[in-house]
Amino acid sequence: MYNNVMEIDVIGAGLAGSEAAIYLANKGCMVNLIEMRPKFQTGAHKTDLPAEFVCSNSLGSSDILSASGLLKEEGIRLGSTLFKIAKEYSVPSGNSLSIDRFGFSEKIREIIKSNKNINYTVEKYDKINTSKPTIIATGPLTETTLSQDIKNLFGEEHFHFYDAVAPIVEKNSINFNKAFYASRWDKGEADYINCPMTKEEYEKFYDFIINAKKAPLKEFEANYFEGCMPVEVMASRGKDTLRFGPMKPVGLFDRRIETEYKKNQFYAVVQLRQDDKQANLYNLVGFQTNLLWKEQKKMLEFIPGLENANIVRYGVMHANTFINSPKILNPYLQSKKYSSLFFAGQLTGVEGYCESIITGLFSAINMERYLSDKPMIELSQDTMLGSLIAYITCENHKKFQPINSNWGIVNKIDGDKKKLKDKKFKNSLLSKRALDETDKIKKLLEEETK
Numbered sequence: 001m002y003n004n005v006m007e008i009d010v011i012g013a014g015l016a017g018s019e020a021a022i023y024l025a026n027k028g029c030m031v032n033l034i035e036m037r038p039k040f041q042t043g044a045h046k047t048d049l050p051a052e053f054v055c056s057n058s059l060g061s062s063d064i065l066s067a068s069g070l071l072k073e074e075g076i077r078l079g080s081t082l083f084k085i086a087k088e089y090s091v092p093s094g095n096s097l098s099i100d101r102f103g104f105s106e107k108i109r110e111i112i113k114s115n116k117n118i119n120y121t122v123e124k125y126d127k128i129n130t131s132k133p134t135i136i137a138t139g140p141l142t143e144t145t146l147s148q149d150i151k152n153l154f155g156e157e158h159f160h161f162y163d164a165v166a167p168i169v170e171k172n173s174i175n176f177n178k179a180f181y182a183s184r185w186d187k188g189e190a191d192y193i194n195c196p197m198t199k200e201e202y203e204k205f206y207d208f209i210i211n212a213k214k215a216p217l218k219e220f221e222a223n224y225f226e227g228c229m230p231v232e233v234m235a236s237r238g239k240d241t242l243r244f245g246p247m248k249p250v251g252l253f254d255r256r257i258e259t260e261y262k263k264n265q266f267y268a269v270v271q272l273r274q275d276d277k278q279a280n281l282y283n284l285v286g287f288q289t290n291l292l293w294k295e296q297k298k299m300l301e302f303i304p305g306l307e308n309a310n311i312v313r314y315g316v317m318h319a320n321t322f323i324n325s326p327k328i329l330n331p332y333l334q335s336k337k338y339s340s341l342f343f344a345g346q347l348t349g350v351e352g353y354c355e356s357i358i359t360g361l362f363s364a365i366n367m368e369r370y371l372s373d374k375p376m377i378e379l380s381q382d383t384m385l386g387s388l389i390a391y392i393t394c395e396n397h398k399k400f401q402p403i404n405s406n407w408g409i410v411n412k413i414d415g416d417k418k419k420l421k422d423k424k425f426k427n428s429l430l431s432k433r434a435l436d437e438t439d440k441i442k443k444l445l446e447e448e449t450k
């Protein structure tokens with residue numbers, strides 16, 4: 001507090017940091033926005049502009065019946081500047097929101113520079129002052145000295161350097177005429193979903209996977225992958241390597257096949273492990289992969305039971321700094337250990353441009369409320385944002401990995417089961433429910449500023 005004005009440091013003028021800084025400044029806070037570029041570059045950024053889009057220029061679907069479209073609409077209703085400007089700088093791309101990236105970032109720079117409440121400094125931030133209100137939004141390529149400081153504050157085990165993610169699918173798209181629940185050797189509960197293969201099926205799967213196309217690695221990513229082998233690399237080491245690794249069939253029995261029970265039933269098995277609290281999402285165990293997304297979709301066609309599975313998050317292997325949010329953050333994106341410290345953006349374990357922007361906004365809303373002694377905002381899992389926040393701050397992950405917006409993390413909706421089979425109908429109800437709740441928060445925020 002300086003002359004009764006709240007002073008906040010926002011670290012990183014990327015997507016989340018720019019959104020957070022603008023929100024706080026518009027609320028009358030004094031913001032020190034600290035960005036290291038262009039003095040120090042990240043390896044992916046190319047400019048000295050804030051809110052740079054490092055790769056694609058697309059923010060995904062603009063249809064509010066899609067997960068990404070709904071997330072953006074929630075952000076707009078909660079007062080996002082970046083989503084608003086993205087619309088102004090959109091370029092034609094069908095049903096998606098894609099932008100003129102330079103025009104967009106130039107405009108954000110202008111907004112930041114012309115805001116008298118934002119003090120923009122080009123500087124590498126190395127050490128967190130835990131007693132000063134601070135939002136850390138340094139993204140997936142957080143510079144190493146700061147990374148080390150975060151590790152010192154929260155413990156080495158709560159800091160991760162890269163995504164090694166296996167595809168995650170929606171349970172209700174799995175074919176249980178083929179897949180079955182079981183744990184190896186029937187130990188404990190039958191927690192895993194198992195997709196069994198015959199020799200012939202395995203050979204077809206194997207032929208596909210060793211020939212499938214991979215995503216190119218960036219130079220700065222290449223040395224991260226030693227400790228965690230992609231499934232396609234494992235396959236390339238020998239025809240049976242997967243059958244003795246993640247696709248090991250021993251001890252997995254389908255009780256429905258009475259006569260074969262407890263014999264070696266299968267040649268290979270793909271196992272899926274529960275990924276969310278509500279058991280809507282399952283990940284393919286040991287299937288971290290760098291295959292192109294379209295190849296991952298095809299790969300599932302070779303796995304009995306997953307032929308039509310809906311992938312909610314593709315496998316990726318890339319440099320990605322993120323903290324163990326379930327342990328470190330509360331549902332306001334505030335550090336549990338240091339109450340003046342908030343986090344935002346991809347560093348919190350969300351994945352994607354839109355997710356980073358909206359968590360920047362959410363973190364800033366709550367920072368301002370925290371400093372003004374107002375109750376902080378929580379959204380339920382009826383909303384896409386609330387579902388994302390719940391996912392990244394909920395403690396029951398076996399292995400926490402980043403997530404993007406998807407319908408699998410949202411609360412189910414009640415109603416006529418037959419009608420709900422129509423995806424469009426179902427999503428229109430989900431979307432309405434989410435936006436009704438968002439509007440209540442919007443109203444609350446607006447009334448407070450009157």
Ligand SMILES: Cc1cc2nc3c(=O)[nH]c(=O)nc-3n(C[C@H](O)[C@H](O)[C@H](O)COP(=O)(O)OP(=O)(O)OC[C@H]3O[C@@H](n4cnc5c(N)ncnc54)[C@H](O)[C@@H]3O)c2cc1C
Pocket residue numbers: 011012013014015016017034035036037041042044045051052053054055056057123124125126137138139140141142143146218319344345346347351352353354356357
């Ligand atoms: C190579 C790559 C490609 C990606 N492609 C896509 C894509 O196509 N689509 C998609 O939806 N998502 C993509 N992402 C994921 C993600 O959406 C983006 O990285 C997004 O920019 C994250 O937003 P952010 O605000 O969290 O971080 P950023 O936008 O990266 O912002 C963080 C800022 O902090 C600065 N910074 C870092 N450390 C310090 C420090 N110590 N001191 C001061 N400043 C610091 C950085 O220079 C940067 O400007 C990609 C990520 C990477 C790494």
